[in-house]
Amino acid sequence: MKSVCLYFQIHQPFRYRKYRFFDIGNDHYYYDDYANETILRKVANNCYLPANKVLLEQLKKHKGKFKVALSISGIALEQFELYAPEVLHSFQELAETGYVEFLSETYSHSLVSLFDGESFEKQVKDHDDKIEAYFGQRPSVFRNTEMIYSDEIGDRVYKMGFKAMLTEGAKHVLGWKSPNFLYCNAINPRLKVLMRNYKLSDDISFRFSNKAWNEYPLTAEKFLKWMSELDKNEEMVNLFMDYETFGEHQTADSGILNFLKSLPETILKNGSFTFDTPSEIIEKYQPISAVHVPHPISWADEERDLSAWLGNELQEEAFGKLYDLKERMLRCFDPVMIKDWNYLQISDHFYYMCTKFFSDGEVHKYFNPYASPYEAFINYMNVLSDFRIRLNALVPESDIDREIAALKEVIDEKDDRLSKAEDEVKTLKNKLKEAKGAVLPKVEKKKTTGKTKTKSKSAK
Known part of the structure; x- marks a missing residue:
């Protein structure tokens, strides 16, 4: 019997408001609260709540025969806390069935694994602490942001304790x-690697409602037929996709x-397949x-590489300037600065700067709140410039920065x-x-006799 591994990613970014050049140094709040709440509520009503209801019914109905795996970014969990606590509760109900495995990832849904191992490990720990607090599970399987993977990243992930x-x-x-077999890492064979069957996964996530597709409409029976036609020696079918597929991307x-x-x-x-979580697959x-x-590599676009986030000079410039601040952020303990730092690392900011408007252009336009990649770059760099000014005041980089910080402190004090x-x-x-508007009391004048006293001669 073949195993079916069904996995869903859940993530929503914190979006920035239009942050202008003249806001730099004057206004330190960067977020579009209205857009963030509106979009989160919309996706919750279209996808998270109805899809979670379907999953909960099926998990209870099949009593352990049906299982799924989920990963929820720390940023998404924060938005659930702020705007839709009932969504968080619905995921907790799924966890309580015992048939859902929660996977690890970076807290900020960031690209930090490409840059710095120490920061990468910290983000993963912060994420897993939050998952354990909410769902009572400590993840043992890792899923990197946008499924980014390389031999070196895999080796580090194993050393962090993941199977x-x-x-x-x-x-x-x-x-x-x-992809329908289990593999292992080339540097450290003890790390097992599950690879997505992108053909069958994308049939659901991208082609399901496409009436021009020659297989439209897609039914569960047709999908089962395709899986049954796979080579009998193949062991698994890994179906990995965005959870927003169910009700948001596909209405x-x-x-x-x-x-x-x-x-x-x-x-x-059918009797030829079982549902298994990633942890069960590797056992x-x-x-x-x-x-x-x-x-x-990643799961994005036809190239399956990093070009969706780091494919042009705008993205590379923004990415480089962001992580230039890493050393000083390690010495910064201000909670507001740490929060803003986490939000600056969200991979979506770099995705908005993508200039790939050919084969995958429509996908990029769907997710992009900016009119152009250049506008996304300017807005992000304005935010980053203000963040750097604030960081310089707390953790100066050089003698000049220290002098500027001291002068700024004097100016702030004078202000x-x-x-x-x-x-x-x-x-x-x-x-x-x-006081001027008050009525003054009347003063009575003393009456006089009209005679005046004359001085004596002796007084002259």
């Missing part, structure tokens, strides 16, 4: 090999939620070989005194105005 890692079954990596009127509801029962009735099967990935003086002047003016 397995998920990634893309990229054709240029696998060649003639199939409810397309029938996607009904598909999600009927898929488990249709597959289980059930042995790797057939190592997978060699010297250069990082504070001036503000207080202005308030005092305003108060005194108000009191004077009140």
